[in-house]
Amino acid sequence: MRVFVAGASGAIGARLVPQLVEAGHDVIGSFRSPGNAERVRALGAEPVALDLLDRRAVRKAVLESAPDAIVHQATALANMRFSRRFDRAFAPTNRLRTEGTGALLAAAREAGVRRFVAQSFASARYERAGGWVKTEDDPLDPDPAPTMRQTAAAMRHLDEAVVDAGGIALRYGGFYGAANDGLLEPVRKRQFPIVGDGDGVSSFIHLDDAAAATVLALAHDRAGIFNVVDDEPAPVREWLPVLADVLGASPPRRVPRWVARLLAGDAAVMMGTESRGASNAKARRELGWEPRHASWRQGFAAAYARGGARLSSAA
Numbered sequence: 001m002r003v004f005v006a007g008a009s010g011a012i013g014a015r016l017v018p019q020l021v022e023a024g025h026d027v028i029g030s031f032r033s034p035g036n037a038e039r040v041r042a043l044g045a046e047p048v049a050l051d052l053l054d055r056r057a058v059r060k061a062v063l064e065s066a067p068d069a070i071v072h073q074a075t076a077l078a079n080m081r082f083s084r085r086f087d088r089a090f091a092p093t094n095r096l097r098t099e100g101t102g103a104l105l106a107a108a109r110e111a112g113v114r115r116f117v118a119q120s121f122a123s124a125r126y127e128r129a130g131g132w133v134k135t136e137d138d139p140l141d142p143d144p145a146p147t148m149r150q151t152a153a154a155m156r157h158l159d160e161a162v163v164d165a166g167g168i169a170l171r172y173g174g175f176y177g178a179a180n181d182g183l184l185e186p187v188r189k190r191q192f193p194i195v196g197d198g199d200g201v202s203s204f205i206h207l208d209d210a211a212a213a214t215v216l217a218l219a220h221d222r223a224g225i226f227n228v229v230d231d232e233p234a235p236v237r238e239w240l241p242v243l244a245d246v247l248g249a250s251p252p253r254r255v256p257r258w259v260a261r262l263l264a265g266d267a268a269v270m271m272g273t274e275s276r277g278a279s280n281a282k283a284r285r286e287l288g289w290e291p292r293h294a295s296w297r298q299g300f301a302a303a304y305a306r307g308g309a310r311l312s313s314a315a
């Protein structure tokens with residue numbers, strides 16, 4: 001197939017393009033930052049400069065490259081700093097998830113594109129009630145933390161728009177394995193604490209495994225949503241000390257909820273204490289996907305031990 005990857009120069013795009021080429025696809029890869037054309041070419045794709053928020057440019061790029069499939073992996077998270085104003089930090093990415101998705105879907109319809117796969121997110125989105133590990137059929141949080149309402153709405157919009165159009169939304173776990181992973185520095189500096197009892201559950205996924213599931217999703221006939229996460233959703237109190245240890249950092253601090261709310265805001269408290277993780281049973285069953293890094297326990301060490309993240313194909 002001819003596959004158009006929007007966001008080919010990013011953390012997941014850079015892992016995905018070589019896997020698509022390896023699987024025999026011709027890849028057109030878009031980038032946003034000047035200077036990334038060579039990077040995309042070196043990955044094995046034909047580079048195209050594109051701002052997904054420029055609807056006419058999206059239409060032109062898609063019609064000219066005439067792909068059989070589109071994969072939307074564009075976010076604007078590089079150099080982002082988590083802050084108390086969660087939605088403000090995610091605002092550019094939220095636009096890519098709403099307007100950007102709309103522009104790509106419209107262009108896909110016009111160009112007769114047969115397959116559409118888009119990046120979504122799994123952790124911290126499901127209802128904060130009942131079991132701690134959720135499937136795709138479980139309800140999303142009907143009442144997200146106030147500072148992350150716009151971000152939750154943008155992800156919900158993407159899921160619905162893509163599935164309504166006959167495509168696939170992949171709810172990835174928290175990515176790890178990139179050299180520019182925003183989690184690493186705060187953990188090294190002990191700025192990422194365990195909040196309260198650290199009950200909030202996270203689901204992770206190694207970038208190579210996320211890319212492998214994406215390649216398989218392109219071959220899948222039916223529209224739908226898939227959690228693409230590893231086998232071990234885990235509370236913060238379990239995974240954070242392991243990550244700190246792998247990075248050679250001191251053990252994480254512990255802070256009461258009220259202190260975390262004051263310093264880091266309600267989204268940080270929610271993720272640290274109430275967030276639900278996700279099950280990968282559907283992706284395993286229906287996509288025939290199996291993560292090579294079945295758990296972050298081994299995966300963090302494989303990605304970060306001895307001198308940091310693998311730089312070869314990482315952002």
Ligand SMILES: NC(=O)c1ccc[n+]([C@@H]2O[C@H](COP(=O)([O-])OP(=O)(O)OC[C@H]3O[C@@H](n4cnc5c(N)ncnc54)[C@H](OP(=O)(O)O)[C@@H]3O)[C@@H](O)[C@H]2O)c1
Nearest residue numbers: 007009010011031032033051052074075077078174175181
């Ligand atoms: N599920 C997750 O946990 C998750 C999801 C996404 C990202 N992240 C993390 O966030 C960090 C940063 O991610 P990243 O390195 O992929 O950077 P990023 O800034 O999120 O960029 C991702 C891709 O989107 C492109 N892009 C950005 N703005 C665009 C626009 N307006 N129009 C079209 N394309 C646009 C980028 O192009 P250029 O590179 O050319 O600017 C890049 O190809 C990484 O550590 C990553 O692991 C985590």
